[in-house]
């Protein structure tokens with residue numbers, strides 16, 4: 001049960017679609033020490049559903065891999081947790097934050113913030129039955145008028161929860177307001193188990209400042225990791241790394257190699273990988289250098305992650321291509337990378353960049369981006 005130590009770590013958040021195995025391996029290569037699965041439905045896992053079981057698959061490179069489940073019933077959660085443990089998970093996490101209708105209507109995800117008694121029973125049973133630690137990922141509450149994460153967390157602590165991650169926004173808020181890090185600090189004061197703070201971290205200096213100000217044991221990275229998976233390395237080294245366009249292409253080409261390894265380098269593999277690869281470029285394209293000067297101060301004034309994408313001044317056509325927010329461009333980049341040998345990736349994208357028509361100035365990037 002012991003041995004799982006979150007102190008000082010940056011945890012890759014559970015990310016549906018984004019937390020696919022090849023992307024998690026990329027994050028590990030770039031410094032992530034704790035990774036998490038996409039959310040898996042406990043009931044489907046318990047019934048042996050193939051697609052759901054695939055979400056539990058861990059790679060040998062992942063030293064500390066947590067499986068996240070969404071469960072509405074205690075017995076499903078215990079069974080799914082046991083299967084996750086058998087398959088090498090280091091811990092199992094209960095999703096109490098998913099806002100989507102499908103999850104909510106089945107009494108799971110963020111609904112758990114309204115069913116703290118069921119959640120407490122679930123944690124109690126899992127802690128008793130499972131050989132691995134149990135964590136929860138909470139939201140601040142269902143809505144702004146029903147912020148209850150502190151009382152829920154206190155209750156769960158009584159039932160043996162190992163750690164509590166808090167995405168400090170309510171279900172209603174989605175991504176419209178910046179995460180409430182004061183609430184994370186309050187949670188740290190209120191419980192003695194480790195708290196993992198989550199929300200709006202895009203740079204290593206924010207990870208440092210947020211951790212110091214809130215006292216949380218660890219930080220969790222969602223969109224920050226999707227936009228710049230090398231953020232883990234920056235946080236570990238407490239140093240800015242602003243990869244050039246060429247260096248970024250090398251990272252994306254490595255991701256393609258990992259996708260090919262996982263899905264196979266054939267037509268079927270390509271079809272499967274293409275469900276992920278262009279989508280990842282809808283996050284990669286949002287990368288901008290955010291040097292400490294002047295962005296450290298600005299990040300405190302405008303902490304909401306999606307407000308921090310300054311226009312770049314680069315004249316390099318490759319930069320222009322990589323920052324293009326349009327779906328058709330992401331598809332073209334993904335295809336070019338898949339077709340190129342790893343050593344030829346930059347040449348292939350420079351050829352694409354040469355024919356690339358820049359995006360209109362009035363294109364609404366934020367409206368297109370996911371939160």
Ligand SMILES: Cc1cc2nc3c(=O)[nH]c(=O)nc-3n(C[C@H](O)[C@H](O)[C@H](O)COP(=O)(O)O)c2cc1C
Pocket residue numbers: 013014015016017018038039068095096097098137167198199200201220221222223224305370371
């Ligand atoms: C594409 C995407 C998929 C997500 N999937 C999950 C999920 O499966 N389980 C979960 O608990 N949270 C999920 N989240 C929420 C993140 O884990 C995280 O709590 C949230 O994005 C806030 O962190 P950030 O500001 O660092 O992005 C998802 C977020 C995004 C952007």
